[in-house]
Amino acid sequence: MKLRIRVMVVDDEPLSREELKHLLCVYEQVELVGEADCGESALEKIVMLEPDVVFLDIEMAEMSGLSLARMLQRMKQPPSIVFATAYPNYAVEAFRYEAVDYLLKPFDEGQVGETVLRLIRKFEKERLDSSEHTLRKLAIEGEDGIVYVSPHDILYCCREIKETLIVTKQKRYCTKVSLKELEQKLKGNLFFRPHKSYLVNVQKVEQLTPWFNGAYQLTLSGTDEKIPVSRNYVKALRQRLEL
Structure with missing residues (x-):
């Protein structure tokens, strides 16, 4: 990387x-x-x-x-x-x-x-x-306690007003942790920031399609959500994805 x-x-x-x-x-x-x-x-x-x-x-x-x-x-x-x-x-x-x-x-x-x-x-x-201290499981604190999620199960994370949404194939979790903090915690795993409001698991990427004004959208396995890719990040993303 x-x-x-x-x-x-x-x-x-x-x-x-x-x-x-x-x-x-x-x-x-x-x-x-x-x-x-x-x-x-x-x-x-x-x-x-x-x-x-x-x-x-x-x-x-x-x-x-x-x-x-x-x-x-x-x-x-x-x-x-x-x-x-x-x-x-x-x-x-x-x-x-x-x-x-x-x-x-x-x-x-x-x-x-x-x-x-x-x-x-x-x-x-x-x-x-x-x-050297790669995260094994991400701890997500909620009202009912702490849930531990494997980074490999995360499809993407996105910022929504005052909360960050962590999306897996089975469930969605909300946390007060900022997207930048999550990005720091998930370093060493296969995550990429294609947009200021999104963090995606590159292992889940299936397709990159043109959108408008040089921007693109990502299709991920396990979700119908289309993830925006800012035009400034397209080149770096392709370098991560392609042989």
Whole structure:
């Protein structure tokens, strides 16, 4: 399974955002899932898109990057942070938020490459650590107790308002656990995130069909439900599925 690092760029300067996106998009492990021009918008998108890494400017109007980083640290599964700023004097404070790196503007192609390499090493290590402790059964807490479900029996999971639905051929389970937390727990098993609201068992995939605007739909064995595949994920999904 190829490593895929979901990245968001937050900067109130459009040219800086475009430059950084251009430098990042050359790395096949990096998937740009979103961008924002202010802290308030970034917070909303981070909650919705659940990126693995946020490249974050510090000096922004209304909410600074440091203030946003402070808020992100309160999340159950906070994204990793790379500060990207024109001001070197914030470095010491920035690393209090466990920043992976600190990039200075104007961005240097080599330094951005070193940052990406550092991120790749970090997530590869996390994946290796996770695979060494592969989940045997998923514990789903409910009103009547804890149900244990084999990951191989799960067809797909999806987010519905404030709950996550876990679907097997026999039954559906509801949990308060977020989709990102489930994705972390199921690492080392054959699961793929084809859409921000879905996580699917690739062993159950039977067909991939065009939908509209470059998006696709998945047909899974054991269910009539059609699973959406965002166009940004189609290539990665095919690489997982095809010989």
